[in-house]
Amino acid sequence: MFTQVLVGAIAIGSIYGLVALGYSLIYTASGLMSFVQGELLMLGSFMGLTFYKYLKIPFYFALPLTMGCLFLIGVIIERYIIRRLQKAKTNLIFIVVATIALSIILKNFAMLAWGSNVFQFPPIFSVSLLKLGKVRIQPESIMAIVIALLVMIILHLFMTKTRLGTSMRAAAQDPIAAKTMSINVNRTTALTWGIASMLTGVGGILIGPIYGVSAEMGTLIGTKGFAGAVIGGYGNMYGAIVGSLLLGIIETFMAAYVSSMYKDFVSFFTLIIFLIFIPRGLFKGKVYGD
Amino acid sequence: MDNILKPKSSSSFQIKWIMLIILGGVLPFIFLGDPYVLILLCTTEISIIAVSGLDILFGYCGQISLGHAGFYCIGAYTSAILSRNLGMPVFITIPIAGFFAMIIGILLALPAAKLVHHFLALVTISFGEIIYLFVSQARGLTEGYTGMNFIPRPKIGGIIFTSNTSYYYVIYGILVILLALKQNLVASGTGRAFVAIREDAHAANGMGINITKYKTMAFAISAFYTGIAGALYAHLIGFISPETFTSNQSTLFLTMLLFGGMGNFWGPIIGSAILVIITEFLQKLGSYQMLIYGAILLLVIIYIPGGISKGLNLQLFFKKSKRGKIAC
């Protein structure tokens, strides 16, 4: 039983981690919290569903395809909304509200299109349940962990070992200095948003097979991704992963051993406690103004 | 020097107050007391109060609140429970509801005053959600998802304000008083302290303003206004349920404020009036409603950042400011 719960916890924690990573990336690159990540995850989920179930595209194509689409959407949002507002010297908080508005539009659009139904992913593997001794695990959970891990490793390598990744980090830390090094800050910022959206899209297509797809899934997961990012230290990428895993573990074990009714309460509560008492999180992100 | 430099409020005193009082006074008659229209008018008045509260916190003091429906909810349920379950007179329960909301506002300010921007946004969102979760789950107190009905109208002497027109004027009186208090506030030293915090909190601190104290004050006053609005709403419709007090309502208040314009007298009024009308038309369209609000919000931020009132330069139109003219 314990192993089962643990696997489930790590699986969901990894997905929160992908969302939280997205938040941290955007925060580091643009200095703001984007509230649209949750809905992008939902979009990723629906896209993955459409590609795999309705267009019968094999899963190993559907995944990168979804990633590509979400990447584009992220770039478009940055280029046409965020950058435009930044150019107009709009106050930071309004840009944040703009992302909230965007998330409302996306969510309600989805609700109009697909209603409140929960859609099921057709099985991706030929076995619906892996049996290892007494332990029963959904292969989709293992897949979620593996792919999430893979994505994070690739991201880490990209950010630290490639020229483009390093330019992105430089541009995020100090855009003006970066410009003097002929780094195209506009491009790197757009890239960052694209990657952040892509990560969250991956999260969507990974969680769909485990919990189903619905128009309302984005809000809750988005909040949990926030919690993970805050717990780990907002803006800190490794913190985001650790914080999210922690959250996934607390939440899942709570649900398994105590009561599943208060599962969501737990995340909320943890988020608030951290915001009140440890706003900089475990790994010291930036929180206060000025 | 006296006639040159009057404090903000009195130089435009005549015009905007006369307009408001006359306009507000005759509206019910224009619509021949049609009860359905009167509900809309009452809703508009209530929204103006709630949004004015948000304006004080966000427009003037610069502290974002994405969970203001929480105060609306607290005001509504407090007044409903006290008046319906405990039989207290409505004219007493409404102010109590306002003060209770204010206390919660002060409590929220404890963590919130230390946070800015997105973190503040997160905390206020969480606040709104928690209030919603509370009233949904605390069935013994609030009857949960079923909601509370038979919430009474106010009563004085033997007169019950049953007709929507009569209740309209009750709200109207409260509205005018609250707006006047708000105008006094923003033209005063406290109002300036709020704006200073919004403009540059660091420098405001350096100029002698206790940031924590004033932010808490802003939260408190804002919560009071929105709490009163919630109470008035409860007695208007006679029925409340958690569904009214979700984050959608917080978004609606914010949209009204941004649309109408922040940090001025007419902004909350215009924003509320227009959006209440839009809401009515969208009633039939269900889910399209929130979609359109989201779109309005986004469009306002991108294209009309100051809101309608600034866009149309209403302030200059009404403000017969003599302050600019100095004898050379």
Added chain:
Amino acid sequence: MLKLCNVSISFGGLTAVDKLSMEIEGNSITALIGPNGAGKTTVFNLISGVFTPEEGIIEFNGRKISGLKPYQIHAIGIARTYQNIRLFNEMTVLENIMVGQHSKKKCGVIQDMLRTKSQRKEEHKMLNNAMDILEFIRLSDFINEKAKNLPYGQQKKLEIGRALASDPEVLLLDEPVAGMNATEKTEVMKLIFDIRKLGKTIILVEHDMKVVMGIADVIYVMDYGRLIAVGEAAKIQKDPIVIEAYLGGE
């Protein structure tokens, strides 16, 4: 009357101010100079309460003020301007000055909302006081202009006016003539002399040596967070350690 005793503070392992001691006399004009990064603005931040010293104490008129918050220090009578202008941009010139008087305000929020008689009287008094300050700093023409619309030189003056508004005993001016042309600089120099005539004490951080030598009674020179020289203008100009600090390492 303002004393710093062995004040130190470091940030992330880097010592910004290292056992600094200063003694400022009443009604004097003291200048704090030194190469970039010497820690001058940090000293201002320490005095005005933005930072609390890790070592040492700061005393004002015999009372320990290190550890107090900025708004408390303002109330005691020390006001400042900022190196990068920090005006309340959307407020008018007049309103900026009136905010400067906040520490002197006695009426509370309830009186403000009810506009009681005493509140109106106090507002009126603050208004007149603000007008006087504006005349003193020669910005009366701009009273209803938003601070953000003012030209740079006037903005710098407005910051000084705002600091003066609460009638403080001590003024900390952080690079009051930075970026100004010769005429504006002369005007500000005269303004500082006028402020001294009011009985106030001024401490300024400044890079323009002509201005510093022209108005300062006492000059403190800092480098790498430490005090390297102190004295009158003539003496400092000839001090080899000071010359070394400015020329070496550049």
